[in-house]
Amino acid sequence: MALSNELSPSALPSHLDAPRCQSWAVLFFVSALAFLLASFPARNSDLWLHLAAGRRLAQGEYPSDAASRSSSDRRVNPAPLYDLVTYGIYSLFGGFGLVLGKALVAVVIALCLVRLSGVDSGWWIPAACTALALLAMGARLLLQPAILSCLFLALTFWFLRRRPESSVDQRRSLLPPWPLALLFLIWVNVDGWFVLGLGTVAFLWLGEVLDYATGRGEEVKRGKGEERNLKGVLSLSLCRLVSLTLLTAVCLLNPSTVYAFAPAPGLLGWSGPLVAGHAASPFQKDYLATVGVNAASLAYFPLLGLSLLSFLLSLPRWNWRQFLPWLGLAVVSVFQARAVPFFAVAAGPALAWNLQDFFARHPVALRWRERIAVGVLAVLLGLGVLVCAWPGWLQSPPFEPRRLAVELPPSLERGATTIRRWRQEGKLGPHARGLHLSPETANAFAWFCPEEKATLDDRLASAIIADREARGEWTQGLRSAGAHHLIVYDSDHGRLSSILDRLFADPVQWPLLYVEGDLAVFGWRDPDAAETADPFREIELDLNQLAFHPAPDKKAPPKPSAGKPEAPPIWDAFWKPSPPRPIDQEEANLRLFHADALLRSVGPRQQALAGWEAGQTAALVCAAGGWAGPASLFDARVRLTMVLTPPARPDYDLNTIPAPERWAVAYQWEYALQQDDTPPALLYLAVRAARRALAVNPDDAQAYEVLGESYLRMIRSTRERAWGRSLPQIVQLRHAQASAALNQAILLKPDFVQARLSLGGLYEEMGCWDLALEQLRAYVKLFHEAGPERGVGAAEFHEQESQFQAKLSQLAKGVDEQETSYTLASPGLSVVDRAFLAVDKRLIGKARDLLLESDVSAFGARGMELELKLLLRTGRPKAVAEWTNSAQEAILGPPTYHWLRVQAFAASGNYALAGEECARLAPSWVLGDPEGEQGEQYREIMTVLIARRVLDELPGKVPFGRAKFGQSLGALSESLKKDANILILRGIIALEEGKVDEAGDAFHVALDLWRDEATGGGLDFEGRVIAQDCMNWLGRNK
Helix, strand or coil: CCCCHHHCHHHCCHHHCCCHHHHHHHHHHHHHHHHHHHCCCECCCHHHHHHHHHHHHHCCCCCCCCCCCECCCCCCCCCHHHHHHHHHHHHHHHHHHHHHHHHHHHHHHHHHHHHHCCHHHCCHHHHHHHHHHHHHHHCCCCCCHHHHHHHHHHHHHHHCCCCCCCCHHHHCCCCCCHHHHHHHHHHCCCCCCHHHHHHHHHHHHHHHHHHHHCCCCHHHHHCCCCCCCHHHHHHHHHHHHHHHHHHHHHCCCCCCHHHHHCCCHHHHCCCCHHHCCCCCCCCCCHHHHHHCCCHHHHCHHHHHHHHHHHHHHCHHHCCHHHHHHHHHHHHHHHHCHHHHHHHHHHHHHHHHHHHHHHHHHCCCCCCHHHHHHHHHHHHHHHHHHHHHHCCCCCCCCCCCCCCCCECCCHHHHHHHHHHHHHHHHCCCCCCCEEEECCHHHHHHHHHHCCCCCCEECHHHHHHHHHCCCCHHHHHHHHHHHCEEEEEEECCCHHHHHHHHHHHHCCCCCCCEEEEECCEEEEECCCCCCCCCCCCCCCCCCCHHHHHHCCCHHHCCCCCCCCCCCCCCCHHHHHCCCCCCCCHHHHHHHHHHHHHHHHHHCCCHHHHHHHHHHHHHHHHHHHHHCCCCCCCHHHHHHHHHHHHHCCCCCCCCCHHHCCHHHHHHHHHHHHHHHCCCCCCHHHHHHHHHHHHHHHHHCCCCHHHHHHHHHHHHHHHHHCCHHHHHHHCHHHHHHHHHHHHHHHHHHHHHCCCCHHHHHHHHHHHHHCCCHHHHHHHHHHHHHHHHHHCCCCCCCHHHHHHHHHHHHHHHHHHHHHHHHHHHHHHHHCCCCCHHHHHHHHHHCCCHHHHHHHHHCCCHHHCHHHHHHHHHHHHHHCCCHHHHHHHCCHHHHHHHCHHHHHHHHHHHHHHHCCHHHHHHHHHHHCCCCCCCCCCCHHHHHHHHHHHHHHHHHHHHCCCCCCCCCHHHHHHHHHHHHHHHHHHHHHHHHHHHHHHHHCCHHHHHHHHHHHHCCCCCCCCCCCCCCCCHHHHHHHHHHHCCCC
């Protein structure tokens, strides 16, 4: 920065001079800090757009129309020089070379800032101010053209710094300095922020005119300039205006000519629907929520405040040439967070100059001990900053040692590769164009799928997502753009969910073509187009095919990761790279979004209920033709009741309804329970994807949360709720799995709001009132601390909070009553009796803790079984698996022992051991019996027994043991049915894992007892309907 002569380093007192070693130490410190702050993997997707543009330039194909840019960007190629250089470096050195180059640019910026801060008069203040400026830049040190703009801005200040030896004629020249003109010629072909550089030059030269006019110019101060008068002011103003005009004319030498001066969408923040809500200003509430609360994101505010205060301290030696550029960049940074690094380039040296000027006028005398203490403190502070910079603690997560690499979400690369393959195979027509809803996909596809002629039209995308009513407008827009498919991606789950809700709700118009991670490709069927062959017939996804005939890599792992889920130690960030976000976790999220979207729409269940009503109406019409006489009145009433009865609700009290209506409601409710609110296939896919993600990273709280939510949807929103009425073990299994997953999510991430809410609801559903109260209290606290979500008003937020508080108060009152009742009834009872009393009072946490605190000898087999069951219900399956062995089998009995272990292993994701325990529960049944020989043998045995009994009771024979025979036959029948139900559970576990052949065999063997409706005479059992449903899914009807 420029400063008047009396503020030059030579004018400062000698006691601020620093030894030469200090200068090298400071240079090392700022260089190391800049290098570490910039040495993190490049994850910004626009890098791939620049690489694609550079590749076209290198191949001689000048990109006259970059289809992947926003439709509102009229520039031909905004950064041709940057694109070409970036592509060259990437071709030679890969991602390592690109990130290394970025880090070296940051080092050069740091050195420029130190030199601009007046180091000739001392190093401590310039070092501290430069470090603060670098921290403020740290949140935006991305591999983008903007980092070169920061360098060019620093060089602009360097070229325009005031040199005492420069002559008045040089300062009154009509031509801009040639290094500055060359710099802007390069800058305009590198980044659109050159406009900010021109503005900074304008403010700097305006400040020089004001300094001259007010008597603060250097010529006047030194007594060597011309006399201050209107003519001199006008002459200097004209010279600076002509120089600025010529400098602007130089910037026209670019491919976009005058359009280069237009603000690009990237500068103002992309306005598409997928990034709506990104804070533009650092003073907006969402700013810290977007960039995170860390030293880099917060450094801007003290830099802004301290630099402003420093100008107030320098009022006696006010300098417009220094203040106006600071003011202009400060105003821009207040309204646009992307400009914070540019403000830091100006504010750091300005703060250093002003503080040095202040201490020059108000020297502080320090004794040698105080100087040593200050020096030691400064060294320790500097070392601490560097230590914290190495694992990235000064910036946003992930926290890991510094790495030089380029990373891209694998879903983007795989999606682009798939679209490219479709085009090569002719599955997409030659004129089929895609519409990107996010710049991330547009950028990645530009590099990995250059054949894809897709567009990025933010206005059209906003109309599709946000304006559901203006269907005609966006339909015409899609038709005009020739849109064939829609490419959806967003790393923000909230925004992605809102978009998918809209698309998944209309599968006829938006067929799902491809899913990989959190990337989805939808086709578009023009509702007004003439009937033609379905263009998506070959590529539309079949969810049942994916779920019930999975590819080998889409199955769940047979065993969980050997690592124990726990929050990683903080020191791991010094040497252990952060695990990548598994693509399977992203897929699990998207599958659950899909299931929830269908759940909120008119899904399969509503369609089935409409079919029920239509079927009953048809039955009524057909039956009416046969009515004759009074005897038909009862039939008429029953059929009319079946048609006219409104849909059943869970809160119906059947005992208050007259008999015919009661039957109709019961039948309808039973029918409704057997219908799926959301396709089970989606939930099986979500569970498997979450299990795969946990195999990669067992500390992934998000994957555990999705896993738990998927299990809850299975038992609440699919036909499993009806299965559970006939086979309660299914409910026990799902509750154990959901509880284990949600508890792990909270263990890894205690402030996981949604996991707290879901676990609290599950506990309340299972009758664990005290544990539900604990989770809901934590949820309400976190909900209040988080504040309103994006798009939720204060009034709506307070209403939601009041509803939760009311529910919490009601639950707390119930728990208090049960606690009081327990306290009055528990004195004098044994440990196990107190535990059972607590269970009766729905104080499951108290019962569990009571048993855990006591020795097993105090409560025996009865208490041991209760303890293990409570551990499963409260999310501790590993404890159950570890604490059960052959000794417990003898105490609990084989059925109970093995079933507890089945639940424990299934909840932990150890499908292999869960299957083995199921096999031990039904040891006489062996899978892989496609001809049904086993079931046939059992039936033959029963037939022989019955025949022998008949022969024993022929005339002349004395009946003997008839009652005993009936009991034996009934026991054999019950044993066979029990074993068949175990096979059903074994098949469900295998189906969840993805071993569909093993699952099919289990269902097949179980159904051998039943055979089919035609043959009759089979042995029916509770899980028969479950097996038949699953066999239909697998395409193995029996």
